[in-house]
Amino acid sequence: MARIGVFICHCGENIAGTVDVFKVAEAAGKFPGVVHSVEYKYMCSDPGQTMIKDAIKEKKLTGVVVAACSPRMHEPTFRRACAEAGLNPFLCEMANIREHCSWVHEKGEATTQKAIELIRIMVEKVKRNKPLYSIKVPVTKTALVLGGGIAGIQAALDIANAGHQVILVERSPSIGGHMLQLSETFPTLDCSQCILTPRMVEVAQHPKITLYTYSELESLDGFIGNFKARIRRKARGVDEKLCTGCGVCIQKCPQKKIPSEFDAGMGKRTAIYVPCPQSVPNQPVIDREHCTYYIKGKCKICEKFCERKAIRLDQQDEIIEVNVGAVVAATGFDILHSKDFPEYGYGKYPDVIDGLQFERLASASGPTLGAIKRPSDGKEPETVVFIACAGSRDDAKGIPYCSKICCMYTAKHAMLYKHKVHNGKAYVFYMDIRAGGKNYEEFVRRAIEEDGAVYLRGRVSRIYEEDGKLIVKGVDTLLGAQPVEIKADMVVLATAIVANQDAESLAQKLRVSYDPYHFLSEAHPKLRPVETNTAGIFLAGACQAPKDIPEAVAQASGAAAKVAGLFSSSELSREPVIAVVNRLPPPVFSTCTGCFLCEKACPYQAIEREEIKDRKGNVIKVVAKVNPGLCQGCGTCVALCRVKAIDLQGFTNEQVYCELMAL
Amino acid sequence: MSEFEPKIVAFVCNWCTYAGADLTGTSRIKYASNVRMIRLPCTGRIDFMLLLKAFEQGADGIIVSGCHPNDCHYTAGNFHARRRWMMFRSLLDFLGIDTRRIHFAWVSAAEGAKWAEFVNSVTDQVRKLGPNEQYQKLSQAGVE
Numbered sequence: 001m002a003r004i005g006v007f008i009c010h011c012g013e014n015i016a017g018t019v020d021v022f023k024v025a026e027a028a029g030k031f032p033g034v035v036h037s038v039e040y041k042y043m044c045s046d047p048g049q050t051m052i053k054d055a056i057k058e059k060k061l062t063g064v065v066v067a068a069c070s071p072r073m074h075e076p077t078f079r080r081a082c083a084e085a086g087l088n089p090f091l092c093e094m095a096n097i098r099e100h101c102s103w104v105h106e107k108g109e110a111t112t113q114k115a116i117e118l119i120r121i122m123v124e125k126v127k128r129n130k131p132l133y134s135i136k137v138p139v140t141k142t143a144l145v146l147g148g149g150i151a152g153i154q155a156a157l158d159i160a161n162a163g164h165q166v167i168l169v170e171r172s173p174s175i176g177g178h179m180l181q182l183s184e185t186f187p188t189l190d191c192s193q194c195i196l197t198p199r200m201v202e203v204a205q206h207p208k209i210t211l212y213t214y215s216e217l218e219s220l221d222g223f224i225g226n227f228k229a230r231i232r233r234k235a236r237g238v239d240e241k242l243c244t245g246c247g248v249c250i251q252k253c254p255q256k257k258i259p260s261e262f263d264a265g266m267g268k269r270t271a272i273y274v275p276c277p278q279s280v281p282n283q284p285v286i287d288r289e290h291c292t293y294y295i296k297g298k299c300k301i302c303e304k305f306c307e308r309k310a311i312r313l314d315q316q317d318e319i320i321e322v323n324v325g326a327v328v329a330a331t332g333f334d335i336l337h338s339k340d341f342p343e344y345g346y347g348k349y350p351d352v353i354d355g356l357q358f359e360r361l362a363s364a365s366g367p368t369l370g371a372i373k374r375p376s377d378g379k380e381p382e383t384v385v386f387i388a389c390a391g392s393r394d395d396a397k398g399i400p401y402c403s404k405i406c407c408m409y410t411a412k413h414a415m416l417y418k419h420k421v422h423n424g425k426a427y428v429f430y431m432d433i434r435a436g437g438k439n440y441e442e443f444v445r446r447a448i449e450e451d452g453a454v455y456l457r458g459r460v461s462r463i464y465e466e467d468g469k470l471i472v473k474g475v476d477t478l479l480g481a482q483p484v485e486i487k488a489d490m491v492v493l494a495t496a497i498v499a500n501q502d503a504e505s506l507a508q509k510l511r512v513s514y515d516p517y518h519f520l521s522e523a524h525p526k527l528r529p530v531e532t533n534t535a536g537i538f539l540a541g542a543c544q545a546p547k548d549i550p551e552a553v554a555q556a557s558g559a560a561a562k563v564a565g566l567f568s569s570s571e572l573s574r575e576p577v578i579a580v581v582n583r584l585p586p587p588v589f590s591t592c593t594g595c596f597l598c599e600k601a602c603p604y605q606a607i608e609r610e611e612i613k614d615r616k617g618n619v620i621k622v623v624a625k626v627n628p629g630l631c632q633g634c635g636t637c638v639a640l641c642r643v644k645a646i647d648l649q650g651f652t653n654e655q656v657y658c659e660l661m662a663l
Numbered sequence: 664m665s666e667f668e669p670k671i672v673a674f675v676c677n678w679c680t681y682a683g684a685d686l687t688g689t690s691r692i693k694y695a696s697n698v699r700m701i702r703l704p705c706t707g708r709i710d711f712m713l714l715l716k717a718f719e720q721g722a723d724g725i726i727v728s729g730c731h732p733n734d735c736h737y738t739a740g741n742f743h744a745r746r747r748w749m750m751f752r753s754l755l756d757f758l759g760i761d762t763r764r765i766h767f768a769w770v771s772a773a774e775g776a777k778w779a780e781f782v783n784s785v786t787d788q789v790r791k792l793g794p795n796e797q798y799q800k801l802s803q804a805g806v807e
Contacts, residue, residue: 638710
């Protein structure tokens, strides 16, 4: 006979505030098979768990239902408690009466009734639970880090310094990411390249890091500890082993007027190029879209001048396969582009630029060598208007969120401008100043009080050109919604941070969730901010949400610590939620008829064929068999099986039907 | 009739819709309390006999919901579910069961508000349809 214990959590007021927990406990005590039903203020606390452990021993429970929060939150906690009391952890189930009941319904009879029913459903299920045992799987102690920006660099270095192999994949020709494009960084105004480039070199020279630049993740299969990644190494056109990075090919290339991506269009580059002189690796790539040879079929000047004979014009993309145990996604962000701001004339007037373009103008390694010169005529602008929240916090642009870093970098821009153009005027239009962070508020005050940037609280409605000036029409809400008109020489938009264009397809490759704006989702917003819902895949940096540098670095180190933790043992245990094909005594052997529909449906090729033989070795029949190492437990085969010979442990047909019977 | 509160059973996948409904909870978005959720690893696990069982057990309406196409945690389970669903729906229709009682949706882990809206709209629709006596009558047809 089943002896089930039901434990109802108040969750402080979270559940008890809307659900009559005493009534629920009383009702649950009367369900058939329930021998123990209690409520307590915080079941997950130490005394709460002790209650469960004691009851298991004293009442000889054969199953436990904890009615509390979502199993996605505390199922591991309660299963561990059960295991400590000697009960198989898979004989513990949770009824979600918080997220799915008390938090979403009004206080009242119906809500209490629903809680009772949810518990009854789980009681019926847990009666049919079987003891299960975790599956041990080996761990490949190599991490794959996607993205070579500051987050990816930090994660790679931390994992490698913990003694594990790292494969760092970067899409562009050099690592460094957006941080390499920045001039100075807030709130210290130290030069971005000075703090970043040593790290980049460290990555390149680290014996445990394999760096693949100009490469992308093609696909990822497998599961935690045992992923198989296919990486596309795009044809660089240059033999990396031979090239010394002398740069002669770049000097000789006849195509010299291609807008440089690294300089955000502010500067020009050649067709064979390195993004910037500090690139790691310092080896050029050939941009086939603009290269004369690929357009006209002749040129080959680079090949002629290369003393090392490193040019490979006929090189093809190469796909390599690597086995990894964990993945850190650190693919970064993008900014909103010109087509989204017709009212500001961005894309139409050359002197309306975005924040990244301003960074390049202000950077000592930029196209103007750090002099603030406006793009249209190269003159030094006397008046610059900075517009914060260009797109951010704007439902009309589909971006209700705050981009987080713009308040700070706008203050920095105003400062940098004032430091370089002493008599210049800097105006900043803003909605609110969000300067939460160590020394951030002080930094903004410095921009206003010491450097004299004029802050106007209000939005800009329109920008148009008149007599060589950009007329910025806005409003100052602190002066009672007074219209403001500023004749500016240059306008800098702090355009919103958005997810990378291919973030969605990356999420699909990694099988992780993403939010409506295509930022990758963490497993829990507070307690598991670097993990994803897919075990073994971690997040770092702005691919999760807009972040500044310290935050991206902190998260990257967090992800690295998770990876190092995962790699600390040679095998890990996996939940035994897998499919099994039934085996019966002779003469039936199994109800499986060998149709192998399951084989076709299985996304993991986990279905194998097993021959059942008689004593003489004659094959009686061929039945399906599940490889427990490959099965991920989706249960697609179970739904397809015509004879119900295959079943999913933890979600068996019997369990689910009985859940329904309890409705 | 105005007092009729339908019983809705939702079959949801663990990775998208169940997590989405958790988000509805954490966001404290209120919705109709008629729904009872059955958690399964994937919509691909949903054998549609389960839906018939739910009707037999007196469900007035049924929801099946999982990850958006291409977002399946198990790569392709939701495609299996979708294909099976299309077949099953036309079968129900052929049998004379009101297909307005069964609803399919894609609700991702980030769509807490969508889940609340969806449950409310299904509950409203089923409430208007009244109790699912039809299924009970159908299953007793021919039984004297």
